[in-house]
Amino acid sequence: MLAFALLEKGCAVQIVHNAALPSSSRVAAGLYNPVVFKRLLPSWRAAEVVPFLVKKYSALEALLQEKFLFSVNISKVIENQHELETWEKRAHSEDIREFILPKISHQNPQGFKAPSVLGFGEVVQSGYVDTTIFLNAAHAYFNTLAILQNHTFDYHALELCASGLVYQNEHYDELVFCEGFFVAQNPYFSFLPFKPVKGEVLTVRIPGFQSKNILNKNFFLLPLPDGTFRLGATYDWKNLNFEPSVEAKNSLLARLSEYVSGEIEIMQHDAGVRPSSEDRRPILGPHPHHPQLHVFNGLGTKGVMLAPFFAEQLTNYLLDGKPLEHEVSAVRFYDLQKSV
Template sequence: MKFDYLIIGQGLAGTLLVHALKKRGKSCMVLDNPEQPKASEVAAGVINPVVFRRLTKSWLIDELSPQLLSTYAELEHEFGTRLFYPLQIKKVLGKGENEFWRKKVADDKLQNYLLQEPEPISSPYIEAPFGVGTVIQSGRVDLSQLIESMRQQLQSENSIQFEKVAWNKLTLQENRVIYQDLEAQKVIFCEGHAVSQNPFFKNLQFKHTKGEVLRIKTTTYNENFILNKAMFLMPEGEQYYRLGATYDWNDLSTSPQDHARIELTEKLSTFFTGTYEVVDHQAGIRPTTHDRRPVLGLHPQYPELGIFNGLGSKGTMLGPYFARQFARFLCDEDQTIQPEVNINRYFPERKQSR
């Protein structure tokens, strides 16, 4: 069976790249390892256009924002289901942070993303004596629904197989790759943190992080915004909320840990007084590079192999923009890959070839 591209992995990166390539009339076969946990199925999918630590705009947000809105709208139309939920983020402010918030919004011209004036919060279950700062153009993407909808579509088209790829069974020839009974022009690896074991990408410097999240149910609290104070409390509907997330660079297992649950619930107790029960606890490994930038492009030595990975904790924002950029590159529409994300940053002595 011949295809234009073999896509290895159907998490967020693989899903968005398939969408971008199919828009350009390209055929894709996806090989997805059903035994590999996906960070995308654990992640909350928060879209936050600012970095709270420095109160600055997220990297490239002015370019990312229109692309993510159009991409998720296209996918909602294609799948006939809702994926994107606009939600304001309310940042709980500490003593003295009100004036800092006002000044940063004015000086850095952040009015497109932040309300300049902090405001009180009306919920009796939130302790915020110094008010909250409000983020706009924010929200969440239902990543589980996105991935499942794409999986169902691919199954209906006989364009996905569930298996672990054996790298030593890939046969590379000029302008084509053969894997078992499949043939394609190129193979693109979108395999999340499993890329660390991929022998073709040993030069890449990954620094994966484990993240744990809780799902809670509360019958007292009922607010339709994302609350943030060194963590997030995000509504999912029907009295359910997502609480997260932790960051661990040492334990890269996918098993939830009690200490992470305690860390999250203790942080929540510093500003939240509502009653709740924990109904689920999940862990995932964010695919993250050493410089916290995605990595995409074709292997300089093996141009039949490509990679789209490293979306990290900002994946719902970065993914649509860079999936489109990479698809345009692969389809000869535009040969631009931004230097900050180009695979060539790990192969400085080589020139990108196609």
């Protein structure tokens, strides 16, 4: 996303990316949801980032000649009186009303079982990006421009100089590390307070079950165009690896089984590590001592929603010197560097 923002402004870009390394973006369900259900509030910066992501991914669909942005409403399963009253009370509030429908729906998806369900609260301006289609198309495009180098970035081959940096005999003005979880191995930025969290998601077939909306309870169930569903997700702060686990699989299946009858057939099981930060905000901007080195990370659970908006912000900073917002700038953690 950052490469597209830089290219759009006429910047010359080279991307180093090892396709053989795991990538959270390829595992992600790609949902974007402007609502935090717990207290029925808009999610952080939703009013800005959601229209922006729709504009950006739509423009990229046109550029790449692929469909990967899908606008799909989310149905929040409402099971108790408190949730119902909160929805009805909050539905007309100025901050949230553009994102939710005030009327509770009582139409169950086909094959849905749950006698205690009181209805479904519906979220609009939500949906998902098929990240596999998007990334495949993006990489094919970068290959046609001959700007994608497929190897692991070698920190030892990096030479910093007054005018920028040299990497493998090429001079560059700036370098931005977009490494997701692998930032932990980066000698320049690993000091930042990341709090990565493993997540797992299943792709399932559920004969007899149909829903046009994404279902949300203590799981999400995302209907895909081929009739399968993505079922997620788990959160594990201890086992930070990309291996699918039996525990996560059983936990997801148990949660869904309460709401759908019949067999759930597992087609695929993926695991990844979300690059979350301690304060749950993105982290972007320059290194405290090497102004030619930058980081773009900390997208956490919301890469699809946040990446377009903050890639643009970082681009404006790099090319036009526009200040980064303090809330997302790496600068907010500079005092941590002193202790490294």
